[in-house]
Amino acid sequence: MEKKISIKDIARHLGVSTALVSYVLNNKSDRVSVEMAEKIRQAARELNYRPNLIARSLQSGKTNTLGLIVADISNPFFSQIARIVEDEAKQWGYTVIFGSNGESVEKSQALLDTLLNRQVDALIIAPAEYTEDQIKALQEKRIPFVLIDRYFSDVRANCVRIDNYKAAYTAVEHLIKTGGRRIGMLAYDTSMQHISERISGYKDALKDGGIVFQEQWLIRASYQHLEEEAALGMQGLLLPVPVVDGFFFATNSLAIQGIRQVIQQKIKVPDELAIISMDEAEAFDFFYSPLTFVKQSLEDIGKQAVRLALGNVAQQRVMPEEVIVDAKLVIRESTKK
């Protein structure tokens, strides 16, 4: 790499002090003569000067960088949020550094360390299971951060999310309204709040619909072995003949894996099995019976998260803010009566 032009080079080139150059280039002084200012700007242009943001950061203590931690950036749910966060951050003059925690406590800690060592000004985090302590540590260090999508009951923090209970309840209620009597659910095998609230919503909707929940209807798959466990679980429920007549998938990734089995077993949707999933996926449009799903506004999540994160950087806020974004049921073919 070629040597970069610094403010020093410009100063030397013109025989002035670096301070003067800095003042001009940042419009930080009204006491510089017009001719000198022009000369400096000219030289900066000619020499193709680019400020070294690293040096500026060291001096200012601010990096204008936002850290984004998600489970897996290759998951469309998160990559779409990433895109929105990126765009929104740019509006504020911020750049984004991202990382995937792979749903692992250790990776999450390592990632956090990396981002903090790089002095990000704030963090946006979709936390992994069992990382409460990491989040609490952030609070103690007074590092501005915002949780998205997931959260912990015993951590009061800035958070942007949907009402998971309500979303699940509404979905399952709709399955019942359209004739479902035996309704299954595929959830992650995790203790994370967002999932357990979706399960509560599911169970309560059943109860309120006058349906007695059966243990076997609720199947669970781990993040690490999603494919196999989802396949096995679904097969258990669908073979030799479907035990359930309606199904609720707790996330789009679960739906993708689960529906693979529905396709393979040639189950008729919605006649034999009605289906609703949380979140969107392109694949849902391509299924012969386009899926009914609960749509959360990723746009809102991303923008609000950035707003909260950077708002926190600006003024040291005290009260954590919780933003509940909209989620609405998009009814399509997979739940037609």
Place this chain on the structure above:
Amino acid sequence: MEKKISIKDIARHLGVSTALVSYVLNNKSDRVSVEMAEKIRQAARELNYRPNLIARSLQSGKTNTLGLIVADISNPFFSQIARIVEDEAKQWGYTVIFGSNGESVEKSQALLDTLLNRQVDALIIAPAEYTEDQIKALQEKRIPFVLIDRYFSDVRANCVRIDNYKAAYTAVEHLIKTGGRRIGMLAYDTSMQHISERISGYKDALKDGGIVFQEQWLIRASYQHLEEEAALGMQGLLLPVPVVDGFFFATNSLAIQGIRQVIQQKIKVPDELAIISMDEAEAFDFFYSPLTFVKQSLEDIGKQAVRLALGNVAQQRVMPEEVIVDAKLVIRESTKK
């Protein structure tokens, strides 16, 4: 944010010089007494010292940061590569800053400026149309970079990609072999090499298959108005009755949009229309007639790109290297005879 512990704090705390602390913490000296070393390490632990990578970067001139520029991080093709790049970069002790250029020359330049101002050590770029000059400028500044997916005929640079001509040729050849006689193609309305080579492959396969190419078979959509233009183009070809009996989509995003029309018009695949797409998509598995597609190894692309990029940082290489990764046809239902 709380005040961070610096090497100075540790030094003051123990009544020694910062140099000594630095030597110990970096294992850079074999002349430090064992007791002192232990004391310093102990203090660092107790005070919860975290090195300030910004300061270190300023001093060393290296940021251990990799810039990744793609068209759109929310496109699964790129977000999957991003994940692989992220993982691979971590192996090398690098962090990734990403950005989407939105297929725009201006945004691309702005992004490049941002990343360079942040002193990234190297760049991995899927360049937008008409950004040759930006790429050439990188070369002149001797900034290590690697192109992925897309490339320019008049820029000799490090590049990781597939053989687009061959991939398209093979795909279209297969359409012909399985009975196609009138084969359409949906491509981006761009001058980018990777697309024009896919078009050449398509045309040559037609010719070699004894089919005379018809202008109307090739439809194009712009990046900016993909949805509408793809829809219109496809309708023109499919209504009132399909003009073509086989179809080749130049990318997965084009396929997603194009197939929406196939679904809407209730075209029978593969009977009325056989289909092949470049690249993968989850949605392809959910289509009633799972799509035949050309699979490129994103794993290879990501890993090779990081290898080239960081290899270049290490030794000032002279000759640009071009890595052609594998692409193979995955035959499924959408092209059954």
Place this chain on the structure above:
DNA sequence: TTTGCTTGTTTAAACGTTTAAGCAGATCTT
């Protein structure tokens, strides 16, 4: 006993910025 090596530590400069404070010289007040 000087000389020279070894050991353990410090000094100081450097990386590229920003910015408070200082300093001349010119111009304005009275």
Place this chain on the structure above:
DNA sequence: AAGATCTGCTTAAACGTTTAAACAAGCAAA
């Protein structure tokens, strides 16, 4: 004419590291 104020610029320190060079003390060799 003496001070005050304004104008245009410089000095110097600071941010948190790294690292070559210097230094002091102890020890071995001559």
